[in-house]
Amino acid sequence: MNRIKPLNINLLEQKLHPLPLIKNVVYLDEITSTNDLAKQISAEKSHHGTLIIAEKQTAGRGRKAKNWFSLPGKGLYFTLIIEPPLVPNLQILTLGAGVALARAIESICALITGLKWPNDVYIYNKKAAGILAESITRGTKSMVVILGVGINVNHDPQDFEKELSGIATSLKISTGKVISREDILAEFLRKFTYVYQEIIEGKASQVLKSWLNRALYIGKEVTVVKEKTLITG
Ligand code: BTN
Numbered sequence: 001m002n003r004i005k006p007l008n009i010n011l012l013e014q015k016l017h018p019l020p021l022i023k024n025v026v027y028l029d030e031i032t033s034t035n036d037l038a039k040q041i042s043a044e045k046s047h048h049g050t051l052i053i054a055e056k057q058t059a060g061r062g063r064k065a066k067n068w069f070s071l072p073g074k075g076l077y078f079t080l081i082i083e084p085p086l087v088p089n090l091q092i093l094t095l096g097a098g099v100a101l102a103r104a105i106e107s108i109c110a111l112i113t114g115l116k117w118p119n120d121v122y123i124y125n126k127k128a129a130g131i132l133a134e135s136i137t138r139g140t141k142s143m144v145v146i147l148g149v150g151i152n153v154n155h156d157p158q159d160f161e162k163e164l165s166g167i168a169t170s171l172k173i174s175t176g177k178v179i180s181r182e183d184i185l186a187e188f189l190r191k192f193t194y195v196y197q198e199i200i201e202g203k204a205s206q207v208l209k210s211w212l213n214r215a216l217y218i219g220k221e222v223t224v225v226k227e228k229t230l231i232t233g
Pocket of ligand 1: 034062120148150
């Protein structure tokens with residue numbers, strides 16, 4: 001039986017206390033997709049630093065128009081809305097979010113992680129977390145970056161649908177321990193704040209270096225399927 005223990009928002013807010021980037025936390029039992037809500041609310045006015053967390057998503061989305069399976073009580077599904085200054089190399093921010101996620105998992109779970117382009121987090125060759133980054137440009141003066149993060153935290157092997165069982169993992173499966181969702185989320189936000197600061201201070205090359213240090217498949221021959229054709233390189 002899947003006993004749902006909701007996220008402890010008071011505990012999370014305590015852990016986030018000295019984190020000026022996070023201005024507002026919205027916690028929902030259920031939503032279609034936290035990214036969809038983030039896009040809707042950002043279209044009208046500034047929501048810089050708003051964090052939207054949902055226990056369950058009925059239409060969670062992944063990259064390349066895939067569904068993101070959202071199991072209540074076991075995973076983390078959240079979106080952070082950021083309105084960064086338009087500094088050079090801002091595009092590194094989405095890779096930076098992957099670096100922050102990898103660092104958070106490494107520090108809370110004592111695991112080695114790898115990053116698969118652009119920001120999927122892999123542990124022992126299986127995917128544990130992913131990021132759907134979307135942006136809204138408002139004229140030439142401002143840009144909203146929507147970072148939707150999904151993490152398989154306390155999933156057991158039987159929680160994954162059949163087609164995911166060989167390719168997905170969770171932090172619990174990888175460590176053999178139940179992992180605090182509040183700890184992972186707070187640590188991600190701390191690590192992301194650091195990366196964000198580096199990028200807006202013009203140190204994007206440091207963030208890129210951290211991404212490259214974890215990059216999977218660099219220097220290896222890979223085969224991809226593009227429009228039903230296999231391309232090796
Ligand atoms: C991927 O690996 O393809 C990206 C997955 C991103 C999933 C998260 S869950 C929270 C947010 N809301 C969504 O609908 N998607 C992202």
